[in-house]
Amino acid sequence: MTHAEEWKVGVYLTEEDGITKARAVLANGKTQMVGRGKARCNPQDVEIPAIGDELAASRAMRDLAGQLMHAADRDLAAVGAVPDLPRTAYGWPDDAGRAR
Numbered sequence: 506m507t508h509a510e511e512w513k514v515g516v517y518l519t520e521e522d523g524i525t526k527a528r529a530v531l532a533n534g535k536t537q538m539v540g541r542g543k544a545r546c547n548p549q550d551v552e553i554p555a556i557g558d559e560l561a562a563s564r565a566m567r568d569l570a571g572q573l574m575h576a577a578d579r580d581l582a583a584v585g586a587v588p589d590l591p592r593t594a595y596g597w598p599d600d601a602g603r604a605r
Contacts, residue, residue, distance in 0.1 A: 514569070516562050523548070525557035527565035531573075538576075540569025 512533045519526050529540040542564025544557040581587070 514566070516565065518558050518561060520554060520557060523552070525554070525561040527558075527561035529562070529565035529569040531569060538569055538572050540565040540567070540572060542566070542568055 510533070512531060515530045515532075517528045517530065523546040524543060525545075526543045527541070529542075531538045531540075542561045544560035544564070546552050546557055
């Protein structure tokens, strides 16, 4: 079975009073998901807007990716498949197997 689709994600950034906010919007024609992220400039740091943009955008995309994974897990469960157990992301695992 051959299948091809194109999904586009738009990332929208706003900055006000040292806080950069981002929205990552996925609209594939069937559903729409929105990931959100923000970054705050420490008042003692030099303000470099590009860094705030990168942090806020990456956090919004990470939020969106998590939503997609949860949707896939729900869809797998609905057809009787068992989703993979969560894996340790980064760092040393604690006693429960979660990254610290």
